[in-house]
Amino acid sequence: MARTRKISKERGPMGTWFLRIAKAGVVAVLLGVMVLGIFVAIARGEIDSFEDLKASPNGQMIRVRAADGTVIQSLGPSFGRWLTINQLPSEMKDAMVAVEDRRYYLHPGVDPIGITRSFYVRAAEGRWTQGGSTITQQLARNIYLNNNKEFGRKIREIILALAMETKFSKDQILELYLNKVYFGGGAYGVDAASRRFFDHGAENISLAEAAIIAGLVKAPSRYSPTADAQAALDRATVVVKVMQDAGMITAAEAASVEPAEVKLADESPQDSVRYFTDWVLPQLDGLIDETEKPIDVWTTLDLKMQRAATTAIASNVPRGAQGALVAIDRDGAVKAMVGGTDYVTSNYNRAVTAVRQPGSAWKLFVYLTALEAGFRPEDIVEDKPVEIDGWQPKNSGGNYAGSISLRTAFAYSKNTIAAQIGQEVGTSSIANMARRFGITTPVNTLPSMVLGTSETRVIDMTQAFAAVAANGRNVTPYGISKVTTIDGELLYAAKPSSSVQLVDDWVAGAMTDLMQTAVATGTGRAANIGRPVAGKTGTTSSNKDGWFLGFSSGLTTGVWMGRDDARSIGGLEGGRAPAQAWAAFMRVAVAGRPMEKFATEVTFPERLEGEEPLLGEEEEFLLFDENGMPIEGDPVIRDPGLVPTSEPELLDEGFIERATGGRREQRPAPGVEDPRGLPRPFR
Known part of the structure; x- marks a missing residue:
């Protein structure tokens, strides 16, 4: 019988160890998968829906x-x-x-x-x-x-x-x-x-x-x-x-x-536009309640005007100085805003935050008060040395023109006339007029206030001039026209602000007439742009501030220049760099607008026979709050003082000699504040 022999395969040491390692690896993998599965299961439970x-x-x-x-x-x-x-x-x-x-x-x-x-x-x-x-x-x-x-x-x-x-x-x-x-x-x-x-x-x-x-x-x-x-x-x-x-x-x-x-979206500007957006964005809190959905804020800013404003300030501001500009449309829409020469260097918005003395630009309120009180542009007043409670105002250049019209006094920014008007109508009533027209900063009632010693903001002054352009009705600046979600859902839409007649239209018309003369032949000649312009220059003591504010074709613009540290700047006068910057901007800003004549042919209230205005009688003036709304208060008593003469002096050679201090000089270059009276009638 044949014997079968069972042959067993013998494994060497290496094979045994390999098998063990393989088994251990499989176990490790299985354990790893189990552990990983546990961690995945735990993580799955923690993941949000x-x-x-x-x-x-x-x-x-x-x-x-x-x-x-x-x-x-x-x-x-x-x-x-x-x-x-x-x-x-x-x-x-x-x-x-x-x-x-x-x-x-x-x-x-x-x-x-x-x-x-x-x-x-x-x-x-x-x-x-x-x-x-x-x-x-x-x-x-x-x-x-x-x-x-x-x-x-x-x-x-x-x-x-x-x-x-x-x-x-x-x-x-x-x-x-x-x-x-x-x-x-x-x-x-x-x-x-x-x-x-x-x-x-x-x-x-x-x-x-x-x-x-x-x-x-x-x-x-x-x-x-x-x-x-x-x-x-x-x-x-x-x-x-x-x-x-x-x-x-x-x-x-x-x-x-x-x-x-592929057409890429325009890159958001990082310079002067940011002054405007810094001003409008904080206003959202009072306009909408939406705080989560993405939103589009549609503003009034005109990019063409904004570029022109930036260029106008940068090209005309004196070296070492700053500049600001605000442009307001007839409905209050802010179309351009520049708060400084370079946002990256300084984001301080001088157009809406800085408070500076307006100088003779403040005479807007002085003359509005005078017109409302009974003065007329053709009334004759006396440009002469005056002293009020120890204060002796002087004209630029120290010269006096004698008997001149109120129109001439405004056109050449006569300080002595403004001082006498303030004494006559009362500085309190001038302060109330400023409040009525939107000045929100503190206003002093010292005699010198008529020359613009109370600090104010560029946007407030521009708002005031815009109200004159609107025939005496208030204009409220705004920058947001509507707010929507990015799906187009309307969250807010600007509505026309309530309109209040701040002064009678004939007062606003007469004021426009005076300001048009100031640009045509007075201190604001550098602001001529080839179409009707009404405006006023402003220069403070030692040339620390220069202003020009005015309007044309429905657009009102205010320009300020000066140093942040309020140091003097040689040659900085309102009729120079600020007026030149204003003109450079406005030529672009109103180029596509129809030319508009001003409503300066106004009918004044009839004067009673035998009576002269401004004889010192008591007259009650309404008080106005910072929004230009009437409030109750004690009447302001107008002081006697400046009384227009009934007969004007002939503008002959003698007038010219007195007006120029005995010297026949050439007229100054456009934009220079002229200390003299005008050697011909304003008609």
């Missing part, structure tokens, strides 16, 4: 727009509109998947090939340079983690990505990603990025625009179109090629894409 994640953005996006719709400033993180997966264009979805995670629909949230490549590069270079992150991992990091390249953070990112894949569908994850990922420029999500860089929503995004946006994720600051347009276009070309390689677009479609032809 899909609806909660959609509602999680913090901070409100605010876009400020000029009158023509141009975005001039963006504030806060921009989240745009939330677009569902079906609303998102296929071009955008394909571009993002192609360039960021080509195997997105094949992996469970983590791509082993990408992770292997990441670890290989880490071992080779000694640092993390390639993350190998999937779209799901990027979403997890964007929501729950930071961007630190640490091993521990990477493990947490993987766990969260796996948990998300078990909780959400691929479409939900892609929807979250495309609405939350950061694209630079403060924009989170493709809709915000599309609005930021192309000024339209993402629903109608083109393939070229989608390629530009998809290319931003890798390095938002490096590839941002606003930071480096060429880098953004080059990166978009790469994205298009990747899409073609992935089979998402054909070669013909790829060849038809021209990223360079």
Whole structure:
């Protein structure tokens, strides 16, 4: 009987150890999977719901727009509109998947090939340079983690990505990603990025625009179109090629894409426009209650006028000085605002914040009070040395013209006449007139107040001149025309302000007549622009402040120049640099407006026979609050003083000799404050 022999295969030492290691490895893997599963399960329970994640953005996006719709400033993180997966264009979805995670629909949230490549590069270079992150991992990091390249953070990112894949569908994850990922420029999500860089929503995004946006994720600051347009276009070309390689677009479609032809949104200006936006944005708190939805703030700013204003100030302001300008339309809309020569250097807004002495520009209120009290432009007054309670005002140049018309006194800014008017009508009534016309700063009632010693703001003075242009009715400056959500829902719309007649129209007409004369032949000649202009210069002692304020064709503009430390500036007079800047701006600002004549042919109230105005009788004046509304108060008693003579002196050679101090001089260059009386009648 044959014997069978059982032959056993013997294993060597190496084989035994290999088997043991293999078994240990399998056990370790199983344990690792179990542990990972536990961590994933825990993470899954801690992840917010899909609806909660959609509602999680913090901070409100605010876009400020000029009158023509141009975005001039963006504030806060921009989240745009939330677009569902079906609303998102296929071009955008394909571009993002192609360039960021080509195997997105094949992996469970983590791509082993990408992770292997990441670890290989880490071992080779000694640092993390390639993350190998999937779209799901990027979403997890964007929501729950930071961007630190640490091993521990990477493990947490993987766990969260796996948990998300078990909780959400691929479409939900892609929807979250495309609405939350950061694209630079403060924009989170493709809709915000599309609005930021192309000024339209993402629903109608083109393939070229989608390629530009998809290319931003890798390095938002490096590839941002606003930071480096060429880098953004080059990166978009790469994205298009990747899409073609992935089979998402054909070669013909790829060849038809021209990223360079994409029209980028205009970059928000960072200089003088910011003075305006700094003024209007704090007003939102009193206009709307919405604090979460992205909003568009539509303003009254005219960019053409704003550029002209910036240039006018920069080109005319004396060296070492600052300048400010405010332009107000007939309805109160602020069309331009410059608060300084350079916003980047100094964001202090001298147009609405700084308080400075207005000098002779304050005579607007002096003469308005005089006209309302009974003076007429053709009344004759005496330009002579005066003393009031020890104060002795002097004219520029120290000369006196003798008997001149009120029109001449205003045109040549005679200080002695203003002082006598103040003594006659009372400085309290002049202060009330200033309050009536919108001056909100403290106003003193000393005799010298008639020369503009009370500090005020540029915007307040401009508002006052605008009220005269409006035939004596109040004008309230405003900068916000409407506020909407980015979906177009109206949250606020400006309404016409209540109109109050501050002075009778014949007073405003006579005042306009005086100011028109001041520009035509007086101290404001440098403000002539070839169409009817009414205005007034202002210069303070030692040339510390220079002003010109005036209006033409329905637009009122105020210009101030001076140093922040109130030091003297040689040659700074209202009729020079400020008037020249005013004219340079207004030539551009009113170029497209019809030429308008002023309503200066007014009918004055009839004077009773045998009575002369301003004889010192008591007259009650209404008191007005800072908004120009009448309030109750004690009557102001007008003091006797300046009494117009009944017969004017002939403007002959003798008048000229007295007016010029015995010297026949040439008339000063345009813009120079003239100390003399006018050697011919104003008619």
